[in-house]
Amino acid sequence: xxxxxxxxxxIYYVNDAPHIGHAYTTILADVLSRFHRALGHDTFFLTGLxxxxxxxxxxxxxxxxxxxxxxxDLAPRFTDLWKxxxxxxxxxxxxxxxxxKRIVQQILQKVYDKGDIYQKEYEGLYSxxxxxxxTEKEAESGQFREVRVLKEKNYFFKMGQYQExxxxxxxxxxxxIRPEHxxxxxxxxxxxxxxxxxxxxxxxxxxxxxxxxxxxDYVTYVWFDALINYISAIGYLSExxxxxxxxxxxxxxxxxxxxxxxxxxxxxxxxxxxxxxxTIFAHGWWLMGESKMSKSLGNVVRPxxxxxKHGVDAVRYYLMSEMVLGADASFxxxxxxxxxxxxxxxxxxxLLNRVSGLITKNHGGIIPEAGTPTPAxxxxxxxxxxxxxxxxxxxxxxxxxxxxxxxxxxxRAVNKYMEVQAPWKLAKTDLxxxxxxxxxxxxxxxxxxxxxxxxxxxxxxxxxxxxxxxGSGLTWGELRSGVALPSFPPLFPRIEAEKPPSxxx
Ligand code: MSP
Numbered sequence: 001x002x003x004x005x006x007x008x009x010x011i012y013y014v015n016d017a018p019h020i021g022h023a024y025t026t027i028l029a030d031v032l033s034r035f036h037r038a039l040g041h042d043t044f045f046l047t048g049l050x051x052x053x054x055x056x057x058x059x060x061x062x063x064x065x066x067x068x069x070x071x072x073d074l075a076p077r078f079t080d081l082w083k084x085x086x087x088x089x090x091x092x093x094x095x096x097x098x099x100x101k102r103i104v105q106q107i108l109q110k111v112y113d114k115g116d117i118y119q120k121e122y123e124g125l126y127s128x129x130x131x132x133x134x135t136e137k138e139a140e141s142g143q144f145r146e147v148r149v150l151k152e153k154n155y156f157f158k159m160g161q162y163q164e165x166x167x168x169x170x171x172x173x174x175x176x177i178r179p180e181h182x183x184x185x186x187x188x189x190x191x192x193x194x195x196x197x198x199x200x201x202x203x204x205x206x207x208x209x210x211x212x213x214x215x216x217d218y219v220t221y222v223w224f225d226a227l228i229n230y231i232s233a234i235g236y237l238s239e240x241x242x243x244x245x246x247x248x249x250x251x252x253x254x255x256x257x258x259x260x261x262x263x264x265x266x267x268x269x270x271x272x273x274x275x276x277x278x279t280i281f282a283h284g285w286w287l288m289g290e291s292k293m294s295k296s297l298g299n300v301v302r303p304x305x306x307x308x309k310h311g312v313d314a315v316r317y318y319l320m321s322e323m324v325l326g327a328d329a330s331f332x333x334x335x336x337x338x339x340x341x342x343x344x345x346x347x348x349x350x351l352l353n354r355v356s357g358l359i360t361k362n363h364g365g366i367i368p369e370a371g372t373p374t375p376a377x378x379x380x381x382x383x384x385x386x387x388x389x390x391x392x393x394x395x396x397x398x399x400x401x402x403x404x405x406x407x408x409x410x411x412r413a414v415n416k417y418m419e420v421q422a423p424w425k426l427a428k429t430d431l432x433x434x435x436x437x438x439x440x441x442x443x444x445x446x447x448x449x450x451x452x453x454x455x456x457x458x459x460x461x462x463x464x465x466x467x468x469x470x471g472s473g474l475t476w477g478e479l480r481s482g483v484a485l486p487s488f489p490p491l492f493p494r495i496e497a498e499k500p501p502s503x504x505x
Contacts, residue, residue: 004043005036006249010257011048011093011229014074015059018081019293020331021254021286023303024319028283028400029252030087031320034454035395037088044246046233047082048093049075053222054131057208067208071096081303085312086457093233095210095225103232104225105213107272108199112214116158116271119215122198126150131222133198155200155218162267163194169266175279177262178398179326182255182282186262197264199224227265231274248277255282281398284328293331301331310495313456314340320455321404337495347411348448349492352463354418355441356485358434362427367442367467367483368435377440380417381476383410384447388474391451400455407451414444442467443479450474459491 009025012018026047033045051071060070075094082089093100111117124133128146139147167190170176170183177183200218201209209219228236230251235242253261261280269276285292288299306315318336321343323329359365373381387410394403418441426434449463450472464470468483 001042003036003039003041004245005033005041006044006234006246007032007036007046008230008249008251009047010253011050011095011226012078013053013055014049014051014071014078014094015055017300018078018303020301020303020306020319021293022078023081023085023315024286024323025252025254025283026082026087026089027085027316027319030085030089031316031400031454032250032252032395032398033088034457035392038454039392042245044091044234044249045089046091046093046230047087047089048091048229048233049078049095050222050226050229051075051094051096052209052219052225054128054206054208057206060208068096084307085303085316091233093229095229099238100229100232101210103237104210104220104228106237107228107268108220108224109213111157111268111271114271116161117155117199118158119153119155121151121153122156123149123151131201135195152202152205154198154202155212155215156196157199157224157268157271159197159264159267160194162270163190165270166190166194166263166266169276170262173276176276177258178279178281181326182258186258189259189263194263197221197224197267223260223264224268227260227268230265230277236274248275250279250281251277253280253282255284258282282326284323284326286323287328287330289330289332306336310336310340313459314344314492317344317404317452317456320400322401324401325399334497337497340492341494343408344492345494347408347415349490351411351415351418351441352445352466352491355438355445356466356488358423358427359438359442359485360487362424362431363435363438365485367479367481367485368439369432369481370439370443370477371432371436373436373440376417376421377436380410380414380440380444383413384444384476387447388451395454404452404455407448410444411448414441417441439479439481443476446472446479447474447476462488462491 007029009029012022029045029047033043036043056071057067060067063070065073079092125136125139125147127134127144128148130144134144134147138144167187170187177186199221200212201221203217203219206219209222210225212218212220231243231247234246251261266276287293288301291297291299293300303315318339322335322339359367387406391403391406394406418437421437423434423437426437445463446467446469449460453460464472466485466488467479469479472478
């Protein structure tokens with residue numbers, strides 16, 4: 001059976017307007033999925049929406065809508081954006097769907113029957129904004145808003161009993177929480193005693209949630225509900241075969257939701273006797289310049305604005321190339337333009353224009369013969385021959401930014417090679433030699449486009465179409481000589497920085 005790849009994004013809060021943080025995780029999952037599909041792996045890519053909880057209930061009330069109508073109204077902000085961004089997800093789960101609610105209730109019953117859920121009265125600090133009880137230490141951190149003392153009878157999941165087992169598991173599986181510093185952060189967290197998790201909310205306080213099957217006066221805590229999407233969507237307790245095919249998989253998350261995934265979710269899986277995910281990969285934050293992006297600061301970057309200005313593929317390329325694995329990245333309109341101009345307009349776009357221009361001018365618009373490579377071509381060929389393997393290894397390791405850079409390094413090497421070989425001069429004395437150079441450069445462009453297709457499906461597809469090389473693979477030399485190049489508009493026109501208004505009023 002083919003290798004399989006199951007990848008998920010967090011399910012986003014339906015209340016939030018999508019921003020580049022959401023777009024980043026979803027594009028990352030899309031790029032990984034496209035790479036795996038291209039390698040012939042069976043791939044399943046899941047994303048969706050988190051639709052329960054207090055904030056949704058309150059926002060719906062404000063609008064005078066039922067919570068469900070409110071969710072249905074807002075969901076297209078995400079689904080439409082994913083369509084625009086070319087996201088190739090195989091399923092889209094919403095936690096208000098019956099298929100999900102049913103499984104959450106069955107799981108609650110299962111965990112309850114096992115004796116892993118109990119009821120008790122609890123008095124503690126509660127963050128209304130985060131919708132959960134917090135520890136004194138968390139309250140002191142100042143990171144939680146609307147904190148108040150709450151005394152309530154609730155249901156608790158016996159999370160604490162799994163602490164040692166979880167520590168052992170993390171230590172014995174080095175690739176489980178990634179990057180490494182996030183694993184250490186979680187092991188650090190687990191040095192404190194792990195309490196049990198409050199997983200219910202009385203309906204008197206919150207009704208917009210999934211009802212607890214063994215006590216109708218309660219709904220379940222939004223995280224207990226949301227995390228289950230990763231298995232309800234692929235058939236847990238409903239389609240055995242499908243579930244066995246896909247589970248476990250890779251969870252891509254932002255660093256902000258590390259604890260819920262590495263501690264709540266893993267112990268829930270322990271309780272269900274299910275294997276833990278292969279990998280939980282936490283990426284960093286997109287900052288706006290140096291500061292956090294937030295609605296209250298009014299500095300949130302909306303993907304649609306960028307797409308309208310620069311196109312889908314430029315946005316995908318920027319987000320994937322600019323954020324280094326696991327670290328925070330800073331967005332500014334200036335560095336968007338800088339990256340676009342240097343990589344896409346100058347390095348890639350110029351090479352394409354130059355090569356096709358010369359082929360049209362001196363070779364009748366027909367891709368020339370490869371000829372017998374000289375040491376100069378051999379140098380390029382040796383980079384090209386191993387590029388596919390190197391890029392795929394980096395992608396397997398989630399290093400999409402480094403993988404892109406490897407491809408761009410080939411493009412840069414070919415630009416230098418063109419300068420040195422000067423096929424425009426060679427054409428005057430030795431047309432076959434000029435053709436050899438242009439074949440080599442075109443082949444490097446083809447290979448780069450094959451590898452960049454996961455990142456820029458549309459533009460890379462256009463390049464492959466121009467070269468008559470759709471569906472070609474990663475072997476050097478697949479480019480066919482004799483193909484006529486069509487004329488085409490510039491693929492990556494330079495972006496001129498917006499000039500400040502002239503002082504003359
Ligand atoms: N609904 C929960 C997740 C439940 S998963 C079972 C949630 N939703 S969210 O809408 O707040 O989205 C969280 C995710 O969005 C983050 O983990 C991250 O993937 C992404 N990002 C949100 N803001 C971000 C940045 N500024 N930068 C990068 N990604 C961030 O939490």
